Amino acid sequence: MSEKKDEVVFYSSNRRTQQRDERISIEKAGTVILPEEQTSKVLTPASHENDNDVCIDVNDVSVMFNLSKNREDGVKEYFINMVKGKVGYNEFWALRNISFQVKRGDSLALIGRNGSGKSTLLKAVAGIIRPARGSIKVNGSVAPLIEISGGFDRSLSARENIFLSGAMHGHTKKYMKTRFDEIVEFAEIEKFLDVPLKSYSSGMVSRLGFAIATCVNADIIIADEVLAVGDARFRMKCEKRISQMLGVGTTFLFVSHSTASVKKMCKKAVWLEKGKIKEIGPAANVCDNYTAYIKSMPATAVKAPDRRTAID
Amino acid sequence: MKKGIYEFMNYFPFLKEVVKRDFKRKYYKSVLGVAWSMLSPLLMMIVITIVFSTLFKKTVPHYPAYWFCGNLLFSFVFEGSTAAMSCIIHNASLINKMKIPNYFFCISTVTQSFITMLFSIVPYLAVCLVIQVPITFYMLLIPIPMILAYLFTLGLGMLLCAYGTFLRDLSYLYQVLRRVWLYITPIFYPIEIIPEQFRFIWDLNPVYVYINIFRQFALYGTMPSEKVLIIGTVYAVLMLALGAVTFKEKEDRFFLYI
Numbered sequence: 001m002s003e004k005k006d007e008v009v010f011y012s013s014n015r016r017t018q019q020r021d022e023r024i025s026i027e028k029a030g031t032v033i034l035p036e037e038q039t040s041k042v043l044t045p046a047s048h049e050n051d052n053d054v055c056i057d058v059n060d061v062s063v064m065f066n067l068s069k070n071r072e073d074g075v076k077e078y079f080i081n082m083v084k085g086k087v088g089y090n091e092f093w094a095l096r097n098i099s100f101q102v103k104r105g106d107s108l109a110l111i112g113r114n115g116s117g118k119s120t121l122l123k124a125v126a127g128i129i130r131p132a133r134g135s136i137k138v139n140g141s142v143a144p145l146i147e148i149s150g151g152f153d154r155s156l157s158a159r160e161n162i163f164l165s166g167a168m169h170g171h172t173k174k175y176m177k178t179r180f181d182e183i184v185e186f187a188e189i190e191k192f193l194d195v196p197l198k199s200y201s202s203g204m205v206s207r208l209g210f211a212i213a214t215c216v217n218a219d220i221i222i223a224d225e226v227l228a229v230g231d232a233r234f235r236m237k238c239e240k241r242i243s244q245m246l247g248v249g250t251t252f253l254f255v256s257h258s259t260a261s262v263k264k265m266c267k268k269a270v271w272l273e274k275g276k277i278k279e280i281g282p283a284a285n286v287c288d289n290y291t292a293y294i295k296s297m298p299a300t301a302v303k304a305p306d307r308r309t310a311i312d
Numbered sequence: 313m314k315k316g317i318y319e320f321m322n323y324f325p326f327l328k329e330v331v332k333r334d335f336k337r338k339y340y341k342s343v344l345g346v347a348w349s350m351l352s353p354l355l356m357m358i359v360i361t362i363v364f365s366t367l368f369k370k371t372v373p374h375y376p377a378y379w380f381c382g383n384l385l386f387s388f389v390f391e392g393s394t395a396a397m398s399c400i401i402h403n404a405s406l407i408n409k410m411k412i413p414n415y416f417f418c419i420s421t422v423t424q425s426f427i428t429m430l431f432s433i434v435p436y437l438a439v440c441l442v443i444q445v446p447i448t449f450y451m452l453l454i455p456i457p458m459i460l461a462y463l464f465t466l467g468l469g470m471l472l473c474a475y476g477t478f479l480r481d482l483s484y485l486y487q488v489l490r491r492v493w494l495y496i497t498p499i500f501y502p503i504e505i506i507p508e509q510f511r512f513i514w515d516l517n518p519v520y521v522y523i524n525i526f527r528q529f530a531l532y533g534t535m536p537s538e539k540v541l542i543i544g545t546v547y548a549v550l551m552l553a554l555g556a557v558t559f560k561e562k563e564d565r566f567f568l569y570i
Contacts, residue, residue, distance in 0.1 A: 066568050127411040129567045146409040153333055155340065164333060167326035168410045 054139065055220060055251045056102040056125060061134035063095040063120055063275075094120045095131070095275045102268075104140075104219075107242070107252035109262040109283060111290055112272035118255040119224055121272070122146060125253060126222050140219025140251070143169055145209060147224060154198040158189055158208060161197055165212050179215045186241075187211035188234075207234060214241055221245070223254040239265060259287040323416055330420045335427065349431035353383060357439065364500055371502045374445050374531065380436050381527045382499030384429060385457065389465045389519050390490050392425035396469025397476040397483055404570035414563045415556070418473055422466045429458065436530070448533030456541075457525040460548045464518060467551030474555075474562040478569055493519065515540075518547040 095117045102108045110118040123129045125136055126144035151168050152161050162183055166176035184190055187207040189200075197205060213221055242252060242265060256262050262269055262283055269286040271279040279286050339345040360383075361376045372378050399417040400407065407414065433454075440447065476482040497520050498506075506514055514520060521544045528536040 123408075128408065130564050142411070144410060151406055151410050153337075155337065156333065160333075164329045167323075167329040168406075168412055170322040170326065172325045173328075 053103050054101050054137075055104045055106070056108075056139075056253060057135075057137040058098055058100050058121075058125065059135045059137070061095060061098045061121075061124060061131040061136060062093060063117075063124055063129060064132040065092045065094055093275055095124070098134070098272075098277055100270055100277070100280055102251055102253060104251055105246060105249040106268065107246055107254075107266045109266040109269045110253070110255045110272060111257070111259065111262060111269055111287065112278075113294075115274075116272040117275040118272055119146070120275075122222050122224055122253065122255055138220065141170075142220045142222060143213045143216055143218030145213040145221065145223040152197055152205065152209070155196055157194045157196055158184075158187075158200070159193050161208070162212060165209075166216060169212075169216050169218070171216055176216075179217075183208075183211045183215045186215065186237075203231065203234070210238060214245060218250070220251045220253065223252070225255055225257070235261075259291055263287050319413055323413060326412060327416055327420055327423070330416075331423050331427070334420065334424050338424070346431065349428045350435045353380065353387075353432045354435045354439075356383065360500055368500075368502060371504055374443055376443055377436070377439055377445050377531055378502075378527070379500055380439055381531055382497070382523045384432055384436065385461050385523050385526055386494065386497060386499055386519055388425050388429040388458075389461055389468070389522075390493070391428070392422040392462075392465040393469040393472055394483070394486060394490070395421040395425060396466070397472035397486065398480075399469075400473055400477045400566055401480070401570060407567070407570060414566060415470065415559060418466065418470050418559070422462065422469050425465070426458075426462055440530075445531060446533055450529045450533045450535070453529045454526060457522045457529065457544065460525070460544045461519075461522040463548035464522070464551045467548070467553070467555030470555030470559040471551070474558040477562070477566050493517075497523065499523070516543075518544075518551070521547060 098117075098121060100108070110121060112118050120129065122144075123146060124131050125138065126142055126146060127136075127138070128144070128146065151165050153164060156164065162180060163173055163176050166179070167173070171179075184193065187204070187210070189204055189208060192200065192204070197208075200208075210223075213223065239261065246252065252265075266283040268281065269283040270277060271286050271290050279289055335346075339348060342348065344351065357376050357380050360379050364379075365375045368375055396418045399421045400414060403417050406412065407417075439445075472482065472486065476486075496514070497517055498514065503511065503514060503520075521540060525536045525540060525544055528534045
């Protein structure tokens with residue numbers, strides 16, 4: 001364990017151009033999701049334990065949800081389920097047997113239709129949900145950006161939210177102060193710093209979210225639909241930022257519906273379909289196949305909704 | 313273990329921020345704000361004193377302070393554990409988006425109640441001055457029962473949270489239990505009204521153990537017996553261990569229920 005910690009410190013102090021004091025590096029080392037504990041209950045020994053270049057190693061991961069129908073939310077249901085020995089479980093496998101790796105400084109996009117498991121996979125990599133089977137190894141500190149406004153408190157001002165959000169990423173107030181101006185400048189919210197977030201427009205909130213996630217010097221950024229928000233100018237700014245960060249070795253994993261930006265930003269892409277990997281490979285190929293697939297889908301699938309069912 | 317400490321230190325700033333946030337939220341837009349933490353037990357004390365003081369005047373000297381001590385710890389234990397029970401559900405939106413160790417939400421809610429308790433020490437001292445409770449050096453020792461009660465409440469809160477996240481009916485049941493517990497704890501009545509042969513049952517009540525220690529320090533200016541202090545510590549450690557182990561075991565499945 002201590003070996004791993006040292007590795008991370010070593011990386012972050014060598015790789016970055018930015019100045020960081022030793023304390024921060026040590027703190028960041030603490031955020032490493034050490035795989036031992038998370039995965040000790042499940043199978044699979046890691047195949048790439050010593051491969052330093054692999055940043056995210058997803059190994060045969062399956063995620064299962066209980067559908068809400070049979071949740072034991074009440075005493076009655078609880079006892080019924082207990083008597084039945086939990087017969088009534090309605091299992092839903094959101095992801096099945098997913099394996100892929102992301103190297104340091106790489107960017108990987110997840111594409112696929114709604115409900116194909118993209119966000120679930122992101123959450124699993126971010127450590128928010130735990131896979132029922134398989135293992136996920138993440139080597140480095142993670143800044144998750146799941147739903148852009150994640151973790152903001154809308155009754156607090158932007159200033160307070162920056163510190164709150166930073167704290168959720170595991171950063172001290174002192175460290176966030178050093179990053180504060182950069183965040184505010186990037187999000188372009190100088191004038192509204194002390195206004196509660198509930199008076200912000202959705203674009204402003206998402207700019208702030210993106211700014212915080214990219215300014216805290218995480219090793220890995222996990223983002224859900226970042227490029228779908230903001231106007232064209234801000235999107236360009238984001239893309240520029242991402243390519244800058246890729247240049248200094250930050251790893252990106254993100255979900256996008258825009259194949260154009262995926263092609264532009266990513267080397268690799270994973271196409272998910274109904275919780276399984278349909279294709280994995282160079283971004284351009286996967287995106288083209290995906291687009292062709294979508295176009296080839298029967299047009300009847302897009303028929304106008306029936307009026308009556310719409311009201312129901 | 314080492315990893316756990318790293319994790320704790322790493323998310324400590326989060327704990328600070330979130331306690332601060334909850335505190336701001338609690339008194340959001342109220343005119344008196346934080347003053348309510350001091351005012352509400354004081355008003356309650358006046359009501360209770362009017363109702364019960366004639367009944368217990370002879371057996372309980374300094375009745376308002378007597379009630380105040382009991383209420384201080386009792387409401388901390390139950391407010392803290394009730395809040396901790398639903399902390400995962402209340403913070404679902406955060407837990408779904410950020411990787412934050414779940415137990416931090418329990419710590420933050422219990423700490424929140426603890427701060428409220430700290431605030432009500434101020435009116436307690438004021439009451440002591442007004443009704444002329446002798447001020448002694450033993451009063452400086454009141455952090456001991458408060459910290460023991462904190463550990464106990466944290467353990468209880470984590471235990472309840474581990475089950476309450478799955479079974480939401482538990483919080484309604486717990487409200488009933490709280491009422492029952494209020495009556496079996498000598499808060500507004502003296503322990504002396506319990507027949508001697510049953511008193512050992514009352515002495516086992518963990519909340520009363522802490523109240524008893526607190527009263528000895530803060531009201532009577534005496535040193536509680538070693539036995540009581542040991543029982544109090546054992547309760548705190550056991551409850552914390554039980555809560556932490558249960559929580560750890562259950563938390564992997566929380567995300568399925570929020």
